[in-house]
Amino acid sequence: MARQKPTTTTPLSSSAPAPNRTLILDNGAHTLKAGFSTPTTTDREPNAATDSHTIPNTIARSHRDKRTYIGPELADCADFGELAFRRPVERGYIVNWESEKAVWERSLFGFEGRGEGAVLACEPQETSLVLTEAPNAPAVLQRNADEMVFEEFGFGGLFRTTAPALCAYAPSPFPSTASSSPSGLPLECLLVIDAGHSHTTITPLYHGRPLHTACRRLEVGGKTITNQLKELISQRTFDVRREDWLVGEIKEDVCYVSQSFNQDLEKVWRGGRYDQRSSTNDGSSNNDIVVDYVLPDYETIKRGYPRPHDAGVNVRNRALGIGTGAGGRREHILTIGNERFVAPEILFTPSDIGMQSEGLCGTVLQALNTLPSAALREAFLANVVVVGGASLMPGLVGRLEAELRSTVDEAVLVRVARAGDPVKYAWLGGARMARNEEVMREVVVTRGEYFEQGDLWVRRKFAGKVGR
Amino acid sequence: MATGPLRFCTPHIDELPTTGSRQAPGFAWVAVSGAQDDPAKNWGTSNRKRARASLNGPTEQQKEALSARQQREVERKIRDLNSDNSKNASELAIPKKEGGAGASGAVRAGKTPNTKKILGSGKTFAHYLDDEEAEIARTGRRDVDVEVSTGVQRPSKTPIARRKTREDSSVSGSPAPVTPMAPPPWPRTAQALSYGEITNLDDVDDEGEDAVPPLPSEAQLEALLNAPPLTYGQARSRPPSSSAAPPRRFCETCGYWGRVRCMKCGAMTCSVTCKDDHDQFKCLKMYA
Numbered sequence: 001m002a003r004q005k006p007t008t009t010t011p012l013s014s015s016a017p018a019p020n021r022t023l024i025l026d027n028g029a030h031t032l033k034a035g036f037s038t039p040t041t042t043d044r045e046p047n048a049a050t051d052s053h054t055i056p057n058t059i060a061r062s063h064r065d066k067r068t069y070i071g072p073e074l075a076d077c078a079d080f081g082e083l084a085f086r087r088p089v090e091r092g093y094i095v096n097w098e099s100e101k102a103v104w105e106r107s108l109f110g111f112e113g114r115g116e117g118a119v120l121a122c123e124p125q126e127t128s129l130v131l132t133e134a135p136n137a138p139a140v141l142q143r144n145a146d147e148m149v150f151e152e153f154g155f156g157g158l159f160r161t162t163a164p165a166l167c168a169y170a171p172s173p174f175p176s177t178a179s180s181s182p183s184g185l186p187l188e189c190l191l192v193i194d195a196g197h198s199h200t201t202i203t204p205l206y207h208g209r210p211l212h213t214a215c216r217r218l219e220v221g222g223k224t225i226t227n228q229l230k231e232l233i234s235q236r237t238f239d240v241r242r243e244d245w246l247v248g249e250i251k252e253d254v255c256y257v258s259q260s261f262n263q264d265l266e267k268v269w270r271g272g273r274y275d276q277r278s279s280t281n282d283g284s285s286n287n288d289i290v291v292d293y294v295l296p297d298y299e300t301i302k303r304g305y306p307r308p309h310d311a312g313v314n315v316r317n318r319a320l321g322i323g324t325g326a327g328g329r330r331e332h333i334l335t336i337g338n339e340r341f342v343a344p345e346i347l348f349t350p351s352d353i354g355m356q357s358e359g360l361c362g363t364v365l366q367a368l369n370t371l372p373s374a375a376l377r378e379a380f381l382a383n384v385v386v387v388g389g390a391s392l393m394p395g396l397v398g399r400l401e402a403e404l405r406s407t408v409d410e411a412v413l414v415r416v417a418r419a420g421d422p423v424k425y426a427w428l429g430g431a432r433m434a435r436n437e438e439v440m441r442e443v444v445v446t447r448g449e450y451f452e453q454g455d456l457w458v459r460r461k462f463a464g465k466v467g468r
Numbered sequence: 469m470a471t472g473p474l475r476f477c478t479p480h481i482d483e484l485p486t487t488g489s490r491q492a493p494g495f496a497w498v499a500v501s502g503a504q505d506d507p508a509k510n511w512g513t514s515n516r517k518r519a520r521a522s523l524n525g526p527t528e529q530q531k532e533a534l535s536a537r538q539q540r541e542v543e544r545k546i547r548d549l550n551s552d553n554s555k556n557a558s559e560l561a562i563p564k565k566e567g568g569a570g571a572s573g574a575v576r577a578g579k580t581p582n583t584k585k586i587l588g589s590g591k592t593f594a595h596y597l598d599d600e601e602a603e604i605a606r607t608g609r610r611d612v613d614v615e616v617s618t619g620v621q622r623p624s625k626t627p628i629a630r631r632k633t634r635e636d637s638s639v640s641g642s643p644a645p646v647t648p649m650a651p652p653p654w655p656r657t658a659q660a661l662s663y664g665e666i667t668n669l670d671d672v673d674d675e676g677e678d679a680v681p682p683l684p685s686e687a688q689l690e691a692l693l694n695a696p697p698l699t700y701g702q703a704r705s706r707p708p709s710s711s712a713a714p715p716r717r718f719c720e721t722c723g724y725w726g727r728v729r730c731m732k733c734g735a736m737t738c739s740v741t742c743k744d745d746h747d748q749f750k751c752l753k754m755y756a
Contacts, residue, residue: 090592090593091593093593093596095591095592095593095596097586097587098587098588101587135697135703136697136698136699136700136702136703137700138596138597138599138600138699138700139600140596140599140600141596144586147580147582147583147586148583148586151579151580151582151583152578152579152580152583152587198550201703206689206692206693209693210697211692211693211695212692212695212696212697212698213692213695213698215697215698215703216703216704216705217703217704217705218705219550219704219705223550224549224550227548227549227550227551228549231549232723235720235750236721236722236723265723265724265725268723268724269722269724269738270722270741271739272738272739272740272741273739273740273741274740337723338722338723338724339723342718342723349716351708351715351716352715352716352718353542353545353546353549354542354543354545354546354715355546356707356708357704357705357706357707357708358705358706358707358708362705362708363705366705366706371692372684372688372692373683373684373688375683375684376683376684379683463696463697464693464694465694
């Protein structure tokens with residue numbers, strides 16, 4: 001069942017249709033980003049918004065509905081209250097293949113390969129798969145991934161790489177160099193900071209190849225921030241420890257990274273016994289930090305929303321009969337003050353929760369200090385790209401740039417940019433790379449090669465150790 | 469009759485005079501080398517006042533011993549913070565497909581023995597990490613970094629005229645036989661090879677400083693690029709240096725800076741009002 005590469009002249013055995021379509025699958029811990037890309041140069045440039053689909057990578061069970069939602073079915077869920085999640089991707093690597101297979105089937109193949117009910121109908125035998133994972137994966141997990149893709153799903157070809165490595169092929173987010181890199185060629189020097197769900201990785205890329213000694217990982221990601229926010233809210237106002245989805249939405253709506261932590265903390269302090277500070281809305285400056293978050297009740301209010309703090313709202317609601325159950329509309333309000341910026345602060349100061357590691361800026365400098373040459377360091381500092389879902393938090397890029405700027409020598413140019421669409425940036429890079437036939441021919445391992453050469457050879461090839 | 473140190477009248481005991489005996493007090497100051505002063509044996513006291521009042525403060529060992537329980541608490545909290553699944557997620561089972569035929573059972577279990585094993589294993593990431601660390605401790609390296617030893621190295625069958633020389637191949641140390649097509653695994657742009665001419669790396673001219681430092685040589689870059697990938701543990705961010713600022717503490721009740729420490733449970737609060745709240749509702753003396 002050997003597959004034939006599109007352009008080699010000597011067939012290995014009986015000819016079969018070569019994989020001419022490539023499925024780019026960015027397998028993240030929070031969501032899958034999947035889409036097709038064809039290597040013909042006449043097609044238009046791949047557009048992340050229309051060509052790729054974002055699918056939640058989880059299995060969720062709702063006790064209220066007594067239903068289990070797998071992957072894309074989560075969009076049908078009406079009641080997100082007390083939803084219990086199980087994620088097949090742990091710390092960035094696919095650990096639980098049973099769940100991952102269920103999610104892939106629902107989203108890529110449909111029931112039993114018939115392609116019905118799937119987000120993307122995909123014929124695995126005719127498709128090459130570009131699969132991403134987190135850097136520094138244990139060897140066993142790499143082997144498991146290869147085995148599953150070839151033996152269980154039966155893809156025609158596989159290229160397994162780290163997600164930051166694909167980012168080198170995406171269009172550069174810096175305005176001065178945006179026009180100069182054609183599709184399919186990697187950028188020269190790029191420092192990719194992937195602020196993902198499980199962790200944040202820092203990968204310097206030189207022509208698309210990672211410099212392994214300088215890769216670092218910070219164990220704080222979007223999930224850590226959500227859990228910290230859950231703890232803070234539960235200690236202070238309302239027990240939300242079982243409400244993963246809700247707190248995730250709260251985080252996306254109201255959390256931000258403050259540019260001056262000390263000042264913001266001063267603004268929201270309610271003061272000591274002898275030093276009362278007012279926190280009501282009398283026009284004082286802390287008014288814009290404290291918000292009231294209206295919680296959804298999934299009957300009338302489907303999605304929570306924040307609004308400026310109103311100290312008298314509970315009294316008024318009681319007077320008007322709202323929220324007592326006798327009247328019509330019920331409205332539960334969560335007041336969120338300094339949790340807005342204290343929770344994301346652990347990305348920059350993990351010692352706040354006791355974690356023994358430096359913050360984001362410190363880790364970037366650790367990574368760069370392993371490089372021998374000052375020129376390389378400056379080159380990477382001038383091309384810092386932040387991708388990943390957690391980078392959507394307002395203020396993160398500005399704070400990172402300010403901290404890097406203050407730590408690094410004044411003469412060095414520091415440019416930090418967030419990708420246009422941080423969640424889909426790696427997918428976009430993979431799609432652009434897949435349109436370049438030459439590159440694909442060199443890096444993709446076909447099914448025949450896998451069965452012929454074995455998994456160790458395949459793993460070494462993906463690590464860049466074996467030339468063709 | 470004794471006039472020496474014997475105080476009582478003891479008729480049966482005579483003290484012989486010796487040279488050099490003189491009136492001396494009945495006690496002497498002696499340097500006590502007890503546990504308090506021997507730093508190797510001093511684990512510190514659990515009495516917080518004495519620890520605070522001791523002269524030199526707690527030694528490194530004392531700090532470690534006293535805070536072992538705190539460290540365990542902190543690590544448990546961090547593990548919870550980084551936990552993916554909800555607490556009740558272990559009971560989530562994949563629902564059976566409706567109307568699945570008998571074949572679906574085989575499909576679910578996996579098509580080949582390898583995949584059956586993978587699909588059926590209940591290992592978590594911690595297991596895989598431990599396995600890898602055990603393998604590294606046992607053999608000193610991972611199998612990805614090892615030179616390929618399986619398979620016979622076939623002598624190259626390409627005619628000599630068509631063989632590319634080693635210098636063109638960008639993969640160093642690969643044992644695979646050199647085939648006629650040996651392009652580098654990743655494409656390179658042309659300007660990658662002209663290292664000597666990179667002078668405008670920075671857009672900004674340094675005022676008065678030297679010219680831009682040159683990029684490292686091609687051999688050095690090759691060495692960097694071909695270095696083996698780090699293991700999971702090696703890639704972790706290092707802890708901050710001990711000269712960095714101590715970790716910041718926040719108030720338990722409201723989140724401001726922590727300024728006052730509760731004597732009973734060790735939690736910090738910011739002000740008297742928050743401390744009252746802590747004592748009433750949150751202090752561990754309620755449970756402990």
